[in-house]
Amino acid sequence: MSVVDDLRDLILRGRYAPGARLGEVELAETLGVSRTPVREALRRLQAEGLVEVVANRGARVAEHPAGDLETVFELRARIEGLAARQAAAVATAEDADRLHGIAVALREHAERHDLDAVYRLNADFHQGLVRLGGSAVLAQSLSALIHSPVLLRTYGSFDAEAMRRSADHHIEIAAAVRAGDPDWAEAVMRAHLFSARASLLGPRRRDDG
Amino acid sequence: MSVVDDLRDLILRGRYAPGARLGEVELAETLGVSRTPVREALRRLQAEGLVEVVANRGARVAEHPAGDLETVFELRARIEGLAARQAAAVATAEDADRLHGIAVALREHAERHDLDAVYRLNADFHQGLVRLGGSAVLAQSLSALIHSPVLLRTYGSFDAEAMRRSADHHIEIAAAVRAGDPDWAEAVMRAHLFSARASLLGPRRRDDG
DNA sequence: CGCTCATGGATTGCATACAAATCCTTGCTA
DNA sequence: TAGCAAGGATTTGTATGCAATCCATGAGCG
Numbered sequence: 001m002s003v004v005d006d007l008r009d010l011i012l013r014g015r016y017a018p019g020a021r022l023g024e025v026e027l028a029e030t031l032g033v034s035r036t037p038v039r040e041a042l043r044r045l046q047a048e049g050l051v052e053v054v055a056n057r058g059a060r061v062a063e064h065p066a067g068d069l070e071t072v073f074e075l076r077a078r079i080e081g082l083a084a085r086q087a088a089a090v091a092t093a094e095d096a097d098r099l100h101g102i103a104v105a106l107r108e109h110a111e112r113h114d115l116d117a118v119y120r121l122n123a124d125f126h127q128g129l130v131r132l133g134g135s136a137v138l139a140q141s142l143s144a145l146i147h148s149p150v151l152l153r154t155y156g157s158f159d160a161e162a163m164r165r166s167a168d169h170h171i172e173i174a175a176a177v178r179a180g181d182p183d184w185a186e187a188v189m190r191a192h193l194f195s196a197r198a199s200l201l202g203p204r205r206r207d208d209g
Numbered sequence: 210m211s212v213v214d215d216l217r218d219l220i221l222r223g224r225y226a227p228g229a230r231l232g233e234v235e236l237a238e239t240l241g242v243s244r245t246p247v248r249e250a251l252r253r254l255q256a257e258g259l260v261e262v263v264a265n266r267g268a269r270v271a272e273h274p275a276g277d278l279e280t281v282f283e284l285r286a287r288i289e290g291l292a293a294r295q296a297a298a299v300a301t302a303e304d305a306d307r308l309h310g311i312a313v314a315l316r317e318h319a320e321r322h323d324l325d326a327v328y329r330l331n332a333d334f335h336q337g338l339v340r341l342g343g344s345a346v347l348a349q350s351l352s353a354l355i356h357s358p359v360l361l362r363t364y365g366s367f368d369a370e371a372m373r374r375s376a377d378h379h380i381e382i383a384a385a386v387r388a389g390d391p392d393w394a395e396a397v398m399r400a401h402l403f404s405a406r407a408s409l410l411g412p413r414r415r416d417d418g
Numbered sequence: 419c420g421c422t423c424a425t426g427g428a429t430t431g432c433a434t435a436c437a438a439a440t441c442c443t444t445g446c447t448a
Numbered sequence: 449t450a451g452c453a454a455g456g457a458t459t460t461g462t463a464t465g466c467a468a469t470c471c472a473t474g475a476g477c478g
Contacts, residue, residue: 004252024430034463036245039431043249047256049349056430056469064346071295071344078287079350086280135280137273140258141288141350233460243433248461265439265460 004041006031011050011061012147018063022051049144072145073197079141080126080193081186086133088177088185095132096178099125103170110167115155118163122155125170132177162199166192213250215240217356220259220270227272231260258353281354282406288350289335289402290395295342297386297394304341305387308334312379319376324364327372331364334379341386371408375401 007027010016022042024035031038042059045051053059064072087095102125109117126146130139158166169192176185198204216236219225236247251268254260262268273281296304311334318326335355339348367375378401385394407413 035430036462036464040249040252040461044252044256047253049346057471058430068344068346071291071346074291075288075347075350078291079284082280082283082287133280135277137258137277137280137354138284140353141284144349144353145346232458234458244460245432245434249431266441267460 002041003031003033003037004044007038007041008045008048008050008147011045016061018061020061022059022061024058048147050147069201070197073193073200076142076145077190077193079138079145080130081190083130083133083138083142084173084177084185084189085182086135086138087129088180088182090134091132091177091180093178096174099128099132099177100171100174102128103167103174106170107167110163113163118155122170125173129173129177158199162195165195166199169195211250212240212242212246213253216247216250217254217257217259220254221356225270227270229270231268231270233267257356259356278410279406282402282409285351285354286399286402288347288354289339290399292339292342292347292351293382293386293394293398294391295344295347296338297389297391299343300341300386300389302387305383308337308341308386309380309383311337312376312383315379316376319372322372327364331379334382338382338386367408371404374404375408378404 010030016022024038024042027038027042028035042051042053046053046059050062051059052062091099102121106118106121106125109121123146126142127139130142155163155166169188172188173185173192176188219239225231231251233244233247233251236251237244240247251260251262255262255268259271260268261271300308311330315327315330315334318330332355335351336348339351364372364375378397381397382394382401385397
């Protein structure tokens with residue numbers, strides 16, 4: 001695996017907490033390479049928004065302000081909504097069946113609370129859907145949003161009902177794609193993400209009456 | 210200016226066409242530095258989606274498929290639509306007045322077909338609006354989309370009417386922000402971007418009747 | 419006692435040297 | 449003459465050394 005992937009994994013798995021200093025020599029020793037590839041990896045992750053580097057002062061794991069998390073889901077709802085729409089417009093029956101297969105597997109693992117498998121299948125599903133849309137810029141825009149340390153722990157804060165709802169959303173999205181119904185696909189995807197946001201952040205403040 | 214900014218400028222200004230090879234030694238000589246900072250810049254621009262690098266085979270300027278341009282505007286409409294919405298929700302009167310000032314200047318320069326100034330003011334306006342929204346992830350998501358070689362030539366393909374419309378859109382967005390009306394702001398922003406798309410790509414295919 | 423400034427240690431930024439991989443040419447063979 | 453293989457040339461990947469910058473500690477002065 002490449003240095004940048006190794007380093008991204010380290011950060012995403014929480015080995016380095018947000019705000020933690022990322023010394024070049026320390027990382028080089030940890031990863032068993034010299035400083036040069038480490039530096040290049042840091043620059044890439046900087047562009048991905050995962051680390052912040054100040055000139056002559058080194059790199060730190062980016063700390064996404066709490067308020068940003070709301071925006072992340074707003075953005076994902078809009079961007080992945082578009083992805084779902086485009087996927088529904090162009091997907092073949094085989095494509096939709098493959099998505100459906102992933103969704104079914106995800107639901108089974110969710111019932112057994114096998115979180116690692118759920119993580120993986122969820123990533124497969126969303127990436128597969130984006131790939132169906134076919135546009136590289138769309139995938140590009142999303143990658144920066146999904147590579148966020150907080151999102152990796154998403155399922156940890158789901159209760160049983162939320163988990164079941166999330167799994168069912170995947171099934172429904174696959175159905176909408178199979179039906180070739182862009183409006184339906186986008187709507188479910190948006191519901192899916194707003195539901196996840198609610199589970200993560202709790203109920204939104206409503207206007208006092 | 211930093212190496213990555215220099216290199217980005219070179220690409221964006223068309224000095225290296227899409228698909229063109231980006232040799233490390235050549236860039237190093239052109240920019241007057243060694244290969245090391247060039248390599249780091251290439252990795253950053255790779256993450257930004259501006260260049261494609263294949264392992265052991267070097268970097269090329271990314272060629273965005275023609276179809277991607279449609280998606281770029283779809284995405285911008287959704288993302289900047291959110292930015293406009295958030296800006297309208299939080300902006301002070303001073304913020305809105307500053308936007309209005311930029312928009313007025315932009316309209317004046319547009320009437321004189323001073324394209325360079327229009328480029329700059331347009332960038333100022335959109336960046337200023339995003340900054341008002343306040344979210345770093347939002348700005349992050351947009352930067353990759355706006356740093357697209359094609360978009361730099363946008364105004365070149367505008368006719369007089371499209372130019373006037375674009376300028377008026379900015380004025381109207383500033384008004385919506387000043388009115389604190391998120392729905393209005395988002396709607397105008399979407400119109401603004403779809404209008405630009407139409408000028409760039411021509412009329413969309415409509416269903417044959 | 420507190421503030422300023424200098425000096426030392428540590429860390430990043432850059433350049434250069436070497437290793438590995440790729441490509442391009444050239445010569446051989448069928 | 450077309451195809452292939454081998455070797456050199458070019459290019460990328462990595463390591464290391466040096467210069468520049470930054471931060472902290474402490475001495476000197478008000």
